[in-house]
Amino acid sequence: MKYIKTFLLIGFIGAVLGGIALTGIYFYIKPDLPSVAILKDVRLQTPMRIYTHDGKLISQYGVKRRIPVTLQGTPEMLQKAILATEDNRFYDHFGIDPIGITRAFINLVITGEKSQGASTLTQQLARGFFLTREKTFIRKIKEVFIAFHMEAELSKDEIFELYLNKVELGHRSFGFGAAAQVYYGKKLDELTLAQIATLAGLPQAPSVLNPISRPERSVERRRIVLLRMLDEGYITRQQFDEAASAPVTAEKHGAEIELDAPYLADIIYSEMVELYGKEEAETGGYQVYATVSSELQQAAQFAVKQNLHDYDERHGYRGAVARLWPADSKKSAAADADNSPQEECIQPAIYPYWPCTVTEDQLINSLDNVGAFGFVFPVAVTSVAEQTFITRDVMGIERTIEWEGMDWARPFLSDARQGKSPEQASDIVAPGDIVYIREQEGQWRLAQLPQVSGAFVALDPYNGAVQAIVGGYSFYQSQFNRATQAKRQVGSNIKPFIYSAALNNGYTVASIINDAPINEWDEATGVAWRPQNSPAEYDGPIRMRVALGKSKNVVSVRLLRGVGLDNTIEHLTRFGLDKADIHRDETVSLGSSSHAPLEIVRGMAAIANGGFLIEPYFIDRVYNETGEVLWQHNPVVACDDCSAESDTTNDAVMDPEQDIEALLAAELNQTLPAPEKTQEVLAAPRVISAPNAFLVADMMRTAVRANGSWNKKTYWQGTGWRARNILQRTDLSGKTGTTNDSRDAWFSGFSRHLVATTWVGFDDMNRQLGRAAYNNPLAKRNPDRFGWMGNAMVGTESGAMAAQPAWIRFMQVALQDVPEEAMAVPEDIVRVRIDRTSGKLTRRTDHTTLFEYFLRGTEPTVYVLDDEIMDPAEQEDSTPDVEEIF
Structure with a gap:
């Protein structure tokens, strides 16, 4: 009894001193312990994922790969494997396991080494969130206190779920959802027992037990896991034998990228970093949905790459x-x-x-x-x-x-x-x-790897949502995004904006401009300025519609002179072009200024949507890791009153250059379905009037087709005629663009609900696109005589030859199932019959006339006299050459 009393006294004193020591240690380390609020709001460092609008994964950013899972969504066999291996008394203890601690202490006394751990899942989770793996007593004590905190504030299931998502499992995978993807390219519910056991064995030492880096060690660890599952009665002997003898099937898998669109992903990543900061963007688990659809993005990427290969094959093998x-x-x-x-x-x-x-x-x-x-x-x-x-x-x-x-x-x-x-x-x-x-x-x-570069961007003209964007042939070859960063001379792509300025200053679509050479001495430079048409052909007096369709350079210069340089520059800025980039001389009418494709397509959108300047955007919405919407883009929309119906009528748009017989047979009073009513959102600023936008767009329709009648000798081609010939649609508008010495080639065009711009050129601005001679093998495999496929075309590279084929290929996909929808005719637009040559009113109804559109009040009031009428069919030299046509 004496010894018992002494033993109890010593035990009591030891307990009191231990309690005092433990309390002292607690208050000593208390400042380093996480708060209860942090424990309740633990965030997983989940990578940012970027998707197309229709949910295809484009890219993943973040060093730590994590695919969050729920406890309910985790296979029961995996849960049992983890518990059997790491903590089979998890649901019975209070955060620490006394039996495990006793076992580790005895081992320490016997061997003098800290070779065995006694960490529960809760302790491992505490260490993973807040501590390091160093084996020190102070770290272990902190781990115990944090484990107590977690057990007090979180349920067992919540702790287990955090463990499933937090634990490090090698090859930058964190959590079992990510590990299943990294090692096997599977979801958790697709894993075999052998694969489950392999993953369950990783937490002890992921760097040396993983099946990719150390397959032999992985097999040994897998066997241990299976033995513990067998001992706990979770699997049968037959299951054990089959899984233990299964071959190692692991290999490294990346994120399941469904559409590789790195230029788009890079733009969105940069925007997210700007919004949230780099660390938060990469670890906050954001799920970002782009505005582009996978189908259109894929079509744009194919169109650009194929077009550059076509150019390469035309110019020979290096x-x-x-x-x-x-x-x-x-x-x-x-x-x-x-x-x-x-x-x-x-x-x-x-x-x-x-x-x-x-x-x-x-x-x-x-x-x-x-x-x-x-x-x-x-x-x-x-x-x-x-x-x-x-x-x-x-x-x-x-x-x-x-x-x-x-x-x-x-x-x-x-x-x-x-x-x-x-x-x-x-x-x-x-x-x-x-x-x-x-x-x-x-x-x-x-x-061969193309040396020439290209870019492409497509927008919804009514709200600015980017539908597709390509910044070059390969992001992995060059990360420079030519669609947004490359400011290149735009050439004749500027002309629709110039013609819009002319319409704003008293000109009409039927105004007659002299297409004749300009030869003007410049006293400042001592050199004569002689802008030339390309090709250097001149038609004399010509209507504005024909001049734009044929892309007459000297007419563009004369229009600028009529409007005035300052007025023209001011008008160009209405389309979103930076005034600092616009040249303050008459060459601006020929496209000497440099702008990025994204800027040009934005300007073209103002013509397509009836006169509104929209803001291009790439991100539609952002979710957090739990699937809650954090942010939804609210774009400015092309509408005067976003709560009211459009102020335009639905009269069908006619082809003014169509043969008169066919024109008279058409249903002039055809009605079109009204556009869907726009929801109440922010209204985009109106920059040009609806009639102005309509007239420019309609002139651009004649630029992408053949016009007039071959039999009546009124036939002429727009520079982008292949668009109508291949796509077989009448609701397209467009404009080619080629700079001096063919250093840059452009094509911009649109249907009613889609506008796109494409550019081709060398990154070395001194290098010309050159010309291609006839290649018989290519021509034979492109049986259509127009050679629209690109590699069979012949001659000096131009917007129609080098750039337009990419636009056509894209539109073949984008408009495949879209019915034709003509542009609505504004109320202030009237249509009258005019003389084809003079632009004056006429009472004739033959091929010398056509219907033309005018802003009400600007239509001609004078009728053409009989002796002023020129009948092309009676002019011997008016028949176009076959070479010119085809």
Whole structure:
């Protein structure tokens, strides 16, 4: 009894001193403990994900990969595997496990080493959120107190769910949802038992137990997990045997990118960083939905890349990008057969006729150094026959390139000259060449990485929502976004804005302007200024509609002079063009100013939507990690009164240049369905009148079609006539643009609800787009004589030749299921019959006349006299040349 009393006394004193020490330690470390509020509002560091408007994943930003899961959404087998391995008494203890602590203490006394832990799931979670992995007593004490905090403030299920999402599992994956994606490319409910056991074994040491870095250690750890599940009765012996013997199937998977649109993703990422800061944007779990749809974005990317390849093939083949051995050491198969050096090779070559130094490793390294971009990837030429050659890629896959996939490859001499067409494959490639190939319409083709650049952007003209954007051939080759950052001379793409200024200053669509050469001495420079048409052809007196359709340069200059330079510049700024970028001289009428494609398409949208300046935007809405809407874009909308119906009528738009017989047969009083009523939102500022926008848009319709009658000799073509010819629609407006020496090529155009601009040029502004000679193989595979597909076109590169095909390809997809919808005719617009040549009123109803639109009060009041009428059909020299037409 004496000893018992002594023992109890010592125990009591020890407990009191321990309690005092523990209390002292608590108050000592209390300032470092997290608050209860933090414990209740723990946020997972979840990456930002960017989606298309229709929910396709574009990109993911953030170092830590995390896919949040709920406890209810986690497979029961995974829950049991984790509990059996890490904390089988989790639902019974109060944050710390006395049995586990006792076991660890005994091990410490016996071995003198802190080799065993006793951490519960709650302690592991506390350490993961607030502490480090260092094995010190003070860290362990902090861990215990935080665990007590968490058990007091959170339920067991809440703690377990946080653990499932927080624990680090290797390869920058945090949480089991992310680990399933990183290691297996699966969702949790798709995992096998062997894969579940592998993941459940990772928390102990993710860097050395993961199945990618250390597969052998991973198999051992998996067996331990399965044994504990077997001991707890969670699985049967048969399940254990099957899972324990299963092969390692893990390999590294990235985010499940459904649409690779890096230029768009980069724009949105930058905007999110500007809004929230880099760290918050990358870890706040934001789910950002773009304005673009996956279908239109994909169509734009294909259109730009294919168009640049078309340009490249027109201008010739620049040769192999690299060689596996110097040209002078090249050997033929026959030579090697007579005098094979293979016996002297320490490591034999892949093919017997290659130099023995060319090994598998050298081939792989050489191909890796070249890299793959866009549509193209590198291969090595392994053998060459008469009109075929065989290639090998980095994976060892061999492909045969047939003659039809390489016969385009005449030598590139300069941007304006190409060599003779090849006659056999050896004229193009040789064994040991590293070349690019690409697939087109199921056929493998010799290719090259385009040196020319391009950009594309499409908008909803009524609210500014970006529908597609492409900043170049490959973001991984160049991150410079030419759609938003490249200010390039716009050429004739400026003319619709110039003509709008003219309409605002007393001109009409039928005004007669003299299309004649200008030769003006400039005293300041001592040089005569002689702006020229392209081509250098002059029609004399010409109506404004025809001048815009044919893109007459001297008419644009004369219109600027009639309006005045200051008035013109002021009018250009109405379309959102920066005044600082606009040249203060008459060359501005020819597009000497430089603007980004996004600026130009915004200006064109004001013409398409009836006169309103919208604001382009890329982000439609933002959600947090729990799916709550944090932000929804509220755009300014093209409407005078957003709560009222449109102030325009629904009269059908007619083609003023259509043959008069067909025009008279048309239903002039056809009505169109009214646009859907816009919800009450912010109204965009009106910058030009509705009649002004309508008249410019209607003139632009004649720029993208053939006009008049061939039989009556009133036929003429707009510079962008291929748009109507290929798309077979009458509701399109557009304008080509080409700068001096063809350094920049543009095309901008729109239907009623979609406006798009495309640009092509070299990043080196001194380099010209040049010209292409006739290429017979390309022409044969483009049987339509218009050669609209791009690589078969001939002549000096221009907006119609270099840029417009991308616009057409995009619109083929965008408008495929969209019915034609003519632009509504404003109430103040009247239509009268005029003489085709003079623009005056006429009483005739034959091919010398046409219907034309005018702002009410500006229509002509004088009738043409009989002796003023010119009948094109009676003019012998008025018939266009076939070459000019086709």
